[in-house]
Amino acid sequence: MNPRLPLLRLALRRRRRMLTALLVGMVAFETLIVVVTNTIPPGQLFSGGRQPPSAYRAFSGSSGEVSLASYPGLLGAGLTHPFWIALQLTVIGSLAAAAVAADIESGTIELVMVRPVTRTRLLAERAAALLLASAALTAAATLTVAAGVALSPKIHAEVGLGGVFAAGLMGYGFTLSVTGPALAVSAAGRRRAHVLGAVVAIGAVGFAVNFIALAWEPAAPLRHLSPFHYYTPGDALAQGAVQWASLAVLAGVGVAGLLLAQVLLRRRDLAP
Numbered sequence: 001m002n003p004r005l006p007l008l009r010l011a012l013r014r015r016r017r018m019l020t021a022l023l024v025g026m027v028a029f030e031t032l033i034v035v036v037t038n039t040i041p042p043g044q045l046f047s048g049g050r051q052p053p054s055a056y057r058a059f060s061g062s063s064g065e066v067s068l069a070s071y072p073g074l075l076g077a078g079l080t081h082p083f084w085i086a087l088q089l090t091v092i093g094s095l096a097a098a099a100v101a102a103d104i105e106s107g108t109i110e111l112v113m114v115r116p117v118t119r120t121r122l123l124a125e126r127a128a129a130l131l132l133a134s135a136a137l138t139a140a141a142t143l144t145v146a147a148g149v150a151l152s153p154k155i156h157a158e159v160g161l162g163g164v165f166a167a168g169l170m171g172y173g174f175t176l177s178v179t180g181p182a183l184a185v186s187a188a189g190r191r192r193a194h195v196l197g198a199v200v201a202i203g204a205v206g207f208a209v210n211f212i213a214l215a216w217e218p219a220a221p222l223r224h225l226s227p228f229h230y231y232t233p234g235d236a237l238a239q240g241a242v243q244w245a246s247l248a249v250l251a252g253v254g255v256a257g258l259l260l261a262q263v264l265l266r267r268r269d270l271a272p
Contacts, residue, residue, distance in 0.1 A: 007122060011129035015094060019133055022087050026140045029087075033078030034148030038155060042069045059211075061167075062234035063223075071158045075145055076234025079167055080207075084141065088175055089203045091137055095130040096182035097195040099123065100265060104190045109270050119265050127183055127258060134175040142168030163240040167233035170242060173250035174231040178202045180257020187261040188268065202227065227253070 012019070060066055060073035061080040067073050078084065100123070103109035146164045149155050178199060185198040206226040213223035223229040230246035 005125055005128075007117070007125035008129045008132075011095060011098060011126050012133065014098075015133070018094065019091070019136070022091060022137060023140050026084070026087055026137055027144050029081075029083050030078055030141050030144035031148070033075065033081075034145060034152070034155075037071060037074040037078075038148065038152045042067075042071060042074055060234040061228070061232050062238075063229060063232050064235055066234040066238045070238075071155050072163070072234050072238035075149075075155075075159060075164075076167065076232075076237050078145065079141065079171055079233040080228065080231070082204075082207075085203055085207060087137060088134065089178070089199050091133050092130065092175065092178050092182055092203075093196045093199040095126070095133060096179065096186050096199065097192040099126040099130070099183055099186045101186040101189045101195050102192050104270065105192055119270075120262065123183070123187065123262060123265050127179075127261075130179055130183070131176075134179065135172060138168055138172045138175060141171065159237050160240045163237040166236040166240065166242040170231055170233055170236050170247060170250075173247045173254075174227055176254030177227045177230075177250040178254075180254035180261070182257070183261040184257045184264060187265040 059077050059080060060068045060070075061076035062073065066076065068077060100109070142164060145167075146161055149159050149161060149164055181202060182195055182199050186195045189195060207228050210223050210226040210228040213219045213221070213226070213229070227250060230243075230249045232243055232246060235243060
């Protein structure tokens with residue numbers, strides 16, 4: 001085996017076609033969002049020029065006063081759109097499942113562990129591959145939006161490049177908040193489906209919970225359970241700054257999940 005991070009290299013090489021397709025898809029989608037935002041004034045997207053309901057701020061990635069009918073709101077919508085979420089969850093689900101659970105399900109974990117590879121190294125290298133893949137996908141979205149903002153004076157007048165990169169950092173915080181728990185499930189589980197289910201629950205269900213909490217006052221406390229309450233790219237775009245408290249929560253969940261994955265993997269029986 002190549003002594004220089006062989007498991008990391010192998011994890012990325014096996015999924016290079018998938019990752020390439022996702023990167024191309026992300027760039028194409030964010031380009032479309034920028035083109036639409038630059039072509040159609042935000043107010044014209046809603047009949048009669050009326051502002052959309054306040055609950056719709058969930059679609060612009062805002063927990064405050066950023067409306068979907070604004071440049072920060074529309075660009076933020078491109079960073080919380082179901083397509084953006086789906087691409088991110090695809091990367092996380094695929095590589096997190098492959099970290100441990102997939103090898104146990106297929107019965108190949110024993111072939112891996114007979115090599116001079118510790119459980120800590122196994123998890124560390126495969127987690128690093130996932131973190132790098134998520135970083136590449138987030139960077140692709142961020143740089144595409146940044147290029148669009150830089151090339152459009154009317155958008156740039158309301159959205160600075162600092163806000164775009166702040167939103168990108170918040171986006172990576174979101175991926176961390178899903179990655180950690182997903183790896184913990186992979187370290188404890190025996191089926192890919194368990195990991196994929198956890199990723200969908202955190203991502204897709206989390207978005208629905210946040211929207212319901214914003215739209216229905218009795219459910220408002222539930223918003224704290226969703227990562228989308230803390231991942232607010234619309235706010236970052238409008239304010240030109242990172243919401244550090246929210247980013248700390250997202251990163252904290254990710255780190256806690258990684259630490260839990262390490263504990264679970266060290267204590268579990270790896271027999272298929």
